[in-house]
Amino acid sequence: MNATVVGLVTPHLLRVIDLANEAEKGMNVDWHVRGAVDATMAELRDQWNAQALVASYVEGLETAAKQAPANRPNYVRVLQAAAAAARGGRRD
Template sequence: MKNTVVGLITPHFLRLIDLANQAETGVNVDWHVRNQVASTVEDLGHQYNARELLSAFVDGLEAAARDAGPGRKLYAGVLQKAASMTSVEIKRFD
Protein backbone atom coordinates (compact mmCIF):
# COMPACT_ATOMS: atom_id res chain seq x y z
CA MET A 1 0.00 0.00 0.00
CA LYS A 2 1.28 3.44 -0.91
CA ASN A 3 1.42 6.08 1.81
CA THR A 4 0.17 9.55 0.99
CA VAL A 5 1.02 12.89 2.56
CA VAL A 6 -2.52 13.16 3.90
CA GLY A 7 -2.43 9.64 5.29
CA LEU A 8 0.84 10.28 7.09
CA ILE A 9 0.01 13.71 8.50
CA THR A 10 -3.67 13.43 9.43
CA PRO A 11 -3.36 11.30 12.59
CA HIS A 12 -0.76 13.66 14.04
CA PHE A 13 -2.80 16.70 13.06
CA LEU A 14 -5.99 15.34 14.64
CA ARG A 15 -4.21 14.60 17.93
CA LEU A 16 -3.18 18.25 18.15
CA ILE A 17 -6.69 19.40 17.26
CA ASP A 18 -7.96 17.27 20.14
CA LEU A 19 -5.42 18.82 22.51
CA ALA A 20 -6.43 22.31 21.37
CA ASN A 21 -10.07 21.48 22.09
CA GLN A 22 -9.10 20.24 25.55
CA ALA A 23 -7.20 23.48 26.20
CA GLU A 24 -10.42 25.41 25.61
CA THR A 25 -12.07 23.48 28.44
CA GLY A 26 -9.34 24.50 30.87
CA VAL A 27 -7.05 21.48 30.66
CA ASN A 28 -3.32 22.24 30.84
CA VAL A 29 -2.04 20.61 27.66
CA ASP A 30 1.42 22.18 27.42
CA TRP A 31 3.35 19.00 28.16
CA HIS A 32 1.07 16.93 25.92
CA VAL A 33 1.57 19.34 23.01
CA ARG A 34 5.35 19.14 23.40
CA ASN A 35 5.16 15.35 23.53
CA GLN A 36 2.93 15.18 20.46
CA VAL A 37 5.21 17.46 18.44
CA ALA A 38 8.22 15.33 19.40
CA SER A 39 6.32 12.19 18.44
CA THR A 40 5.29 13.69 15.11
CA VAL A 41 8.84 14.75 14.28
CA GLU A 42 10.10 11.29 15.25
CA ASP A 43 7.49 9.43 13.20
CA LEU A 44 7.67 11.59 10.09
CA GLY A 45 11.41 12.16 10.36
CA HIS A 46 12.09 8.65 9.09
CA GLN A 47 10.42 9.31 5.75
CA TYR A 48 12.58 10.23 2.76
CA ASN A 49 10.58 13.46 2.36
CA ALA A 50 10.48 14.35 6.05
CA ARG A 51 11.08 18.06 5.48
CA GLU A 52 8.14 18.34 3.08
CA LEU A 53 5.86 16.30 5.34
CA LEU A 54 6.66 18.43 8.36
CA SER A 55 6.27 21.62 6.34
CA ALA A 56 2.82 20.48 5.23
CA PHE A 57 2.01 19.64 8.85
CA VAL A 58 3.01 23.16 9.95
CA ASP A 59 0.97 24.70 7.13
CA GLY A 60 -2.08 22.72 8.24
CA LEU A 61 -1.68 23.77 11.86
CA GLU A 62 -1.28 27.43 10.91
CA ALA A 63 -4.31 27.30 8.63
CA ALA A 64 -6.43 25.72 11.36
CA ALA A 65 -5.28 28.38 13.83
CA ARG A 66 -6.19 31.17 11.37
CA ASP A 67 -9.60 29.62 10.70
CA ALA A 68 -10.41 29.25 14.39
CA GLY A 69 -11.92 32.70 14.70
CA PRO A 70 -11.52 35.41 17.32
CA GLY A 71 -13.45 33.57 20.04
CA ARG A 72 -11.10 30.60 20.15
CA LYS A 73 -7.83 32.15 21.29
CA LEU A 74 -6.70 29.19 23.41
CA TYR A 75 -7.43 26.77 20.59
CA ALA A 76 -5.52 28.86 18.06
CA GLY A 77 -2.69 29.44 20.54
CA VAL A 78 -2.11 25.73 21.04
CA LEU A 79 -2.01 25.14 17.29
CA GLN A 80 0.34 28.10 16.73
CA LYS A 81 2.64 26.86 19.48
CA ALA A 82 2.76 23.38 17.95
CA ALA A 83 3.45 24.90 14.52
CA SER A 84 6.33 27.00 15.81
CA MET A 85 7.82 24.07 17.75
CA THR A 86 7.67 21.91 14.63
CA SER A 87 9.20 24.68 12.52
CA VAL A 88 12.23 24.71 14.80
CA GLU A 89 12.60 20.95 14.37
CA ILE A 90 12.38 21.17 10.57
CA LYS A 91 15.75 22.92 10.54
CA ARG A 92 17.35 19.60 11.55
CA PHE A 93 16.53 18.24 8.10
CA ASP A 94 18.52 20.87 6.18
Protein backbone atom coordinates in the same frame (compact mmCIF):
# COMPACT_ATOMS: atom_id res chain seq x y z
CA MET B 1 2.40 11.31 -3.29
CA ASN B 2 -0.35 13.65 -2.05
CA ALA B 3 -2.37 10.74 -0.70
CA THR B 4 0.70 9.56 1.19
CA VAL B 5 1.31 13.00 2.65
CA VAL B 6 -2.31 13.37 3.69
CA GLY B 7 -2.45 9.88 5.09
CA LEU B 8 0.69 10.33 7.15
CA VAL B 9 0.14 13.89 8.36
CA THR B 10 -3.60 13.99 9.11
CA PRO B 11 -3.54 11.78 12.24
CA HIS B 12 -0.80 13.97 13.71
CA LEU B 13 -2.76 17.15 12.99
CA LEU B 14 -5.89 15.68 14.53
CA ARG B 15 -3.97 14.76 17.68
CA VAL B 16 -2.96 18.41 18.18
CA ILE B 17 -6.47 19.62 17.35
CA ASP B 18 -7.85 17.28 20.02
CA LEU B 19 -5.39 18.79 22.50
CA ALA B 20 -6.42 22.30 21.44
CA ASN B 21 -10.04 21.35 22.12
CA GLU B 22 -9.03 20.13 25.58
CA ALA B 23 -7.29 23.46 26.21
CA GLU B 24 -10.62 25.15 25.48
CA LYS B 25 -12.09 23.19 28.38
CA GLY B 26 -9.46 24.62 30.71
CA MET B 27 -6.96 21.78 30.71
CA ASN B 28 -3.24 22.50 30.70
CA VAL B 29 -2.02 20.66 27.62
CA ASP B 30 1.36 22.31 27.08
CA TRP B 31 3.41 19.21 27.90
CA HIS B 32 1.12 17.02 25.84
CA VAL B 33 1.42 19.33 22.84
CA ARG B 34 5.21 19.37 23.06
CA GLY B 35 5.24 15.60 23.35
CA ALA B 36 2.88 15.18 20.41
CA VAL B 37 4.92 17.53 18.21
CA ASP B 38 8.21 15.87 19.21
CA ALA B 39 6.82 12.41 18.48
CA THR B 40 5.40 13.59 15.17
CA MET B 41 8.65 15.20 14.09
CA ALA B 42 10.60 12.07 14.99
CA GLU B 43 8.19 9.88 13.04
CA LEU B 44 7.99 12.12 9.99
CA ARG B 45 11.76 12.60 9.78
CA ASP B 46 12.15 8.86 9.29
CA GLN B 47 10.16 8.91 6.04
CA TRP B 48 11.75 9.22 2.62
CA ASN B 49 9.68 12.35 1.88
CA ALA B 50 10.30 13.92 5.27
CA GLN B 51 10.69 17.46 3.97
CA ALA B 52 7.25 17.42 2.32
CA LEU B 53 5.65 15.77 5.34
CA VAL B 54 7.05 18.26 7.83
CA ALA B 55 6.12 21.20 5.59
CA SER B 56 2.57 19.85 5.29
CA TYR B 57 2.33 19.34 9.05
CA VAL B 58 3.43 22.90 9.80
CA GLU B 59 1.17 24.29 7.08
CA GLY B 60 -1.78 22.32 8.46
CA LEU B 61 -1.23 23.64 11.97
CA GLU B 62 -0.86 27.21 10.75
CA THR B 63 -3.96 26.95 8.56
CA ALA B 64 -6.03 25.52 11.40
CA ALA B 65 -4.92 28.36 13.67
CA LYS B 66 -5.74 31.00 11.03
CA GLN B 67 -9.16 29.52 10.32
CA ALA B 68 -10.14 29.16 13.97
CA PRO B 69 -12.75 31.56 15.32
CA ALA B 70 -11.29 34.54 17.16
CA ASN B 71 -13.39 33.74 20.22
CA ARG B 72 -11.33 30.58 20.85
CA PRO B 73 -8.03 32.05 22.05
CA ASN B 74 -6.82 28.94 23.89
CA TYR B 75 -7.50 26.78 20.85
CA VAL B 76 -5.57 29.16 18.60
CA ARG B 77 -2.73 29.47 21.13
CA VAL B 78 -2.22 25.71 21.24
CA LEU B 79 -2.19 25.40 17.45
CA GLN B 80 0.25 28.31 17.10
CA ALA B 81 2.52 26.85 19.78
CA ALA B 82 2.50 23.48 18.01
CA ALA B 83 3.33 25.12 14.68
CA ALA B 84 6.18 27.08 16.26
CA ALA B 85 7.55 23.93 17.88
CA ALA B 86 7.33 22.04 14.59
CA ARG B 87 9.09 24.86 12.74
CA GLY B 88 11.83 24.77 15.35
CA GLY B 89 12.11 21.01 14.97
CA ARG B 90 12.80 21.33 11.26
CA ARG B 91 16.33 22.54 11.90
CA ASP B 92 17.49 19.25 13.43
